[in-house]
Amino acid sequence: xxxxxxxxxxxxHRASAMYSKVGLETDVLNASPHRLVSLLFxxxxxxxxxxxxxxxxxxxxxxxxxxxRCVRILDEGLKAALNLESGALARDLRDLYAYLCMRLTHAxxxxxxxxxxxxxxLLQPIREAWHTIGDRSETKRVA
Numbered sequence: 001x002x003x004x005x006x007x008x009x010x011x012x013h014r015a016s017a018m019y020s021k022v023g024l025e026t027d028v029l030n031a032s033p034h035r036l037v038s039l040l041f042x043x044x045x046x047x048x049x050x051x052x053x054x055x056x057x058x059x060x061x062x063x064x065x066x067x068x069r070c071v072r073i074l075d076e077g078l079k080a081a082l083n084l085e086s087g088a089l090a091r092d093l094r095d096l097y098a099y100l101c102m103r104l105t106h107a108x109x110x111x112x113x114x115x116x117x118x119x120x121x122l123l124q125p126i127r128e129a130w131h132t133i134g135d136r137s138e139t140k141r142v143a
Contacts, residue, residue: 034134040077041127044070048104048116055111067108067116071101096122 031039047070054063079097082090100119107115 034130037078037081038130038134040073040081041123041130044073044078044123045120045127047073048120051107052113052116055113055116060111063111064108067104071104074101074104093126096126 047066051063051066051070054060054066074097079094082094084090084094100123103115103119106112107119
């Protein structure tokens with residue numbers, strides 16, 4: 001109910017959560033623009049996976065939070081970062097992200113695991129391609 005910041009959580013649990021948060025914040029502060037987008041893709045993927053687990057556990061509040069976070073990442077992060085003047089690919093991604101937001105909202109309203117899995121299948125190739133591009137650019141910089 002209270003999440004990791006609960007005053008009732010054990011001291012070890014709170015310390016672990018704080019350590020994870022500091023690690024993520026450090027990663028974000030030191031990240032390249034490409035890495036930031038990778039983190040957004042990872043956040044959406046993790047949120048959808050968590051939402052499925054929350055639906056299976058019957059935890060509707062946490063399902064709402066997870067899917068709401070996914071929609072915000074898609075809309076305010078990935079979609080907002082697109083340069084729509086760069087061509088058709090950017091416009092296609094904008095439309096895909098809008099579709100995913102709509103489907104995840106539907107999944108949230110109906111606790112629909114199949115719809116979340118559909119969204120995962122649609123986003124996964126783009127996420128993998130983005131990670132591959134990053135892996136290649138890192139290899140070129142090192143060489």
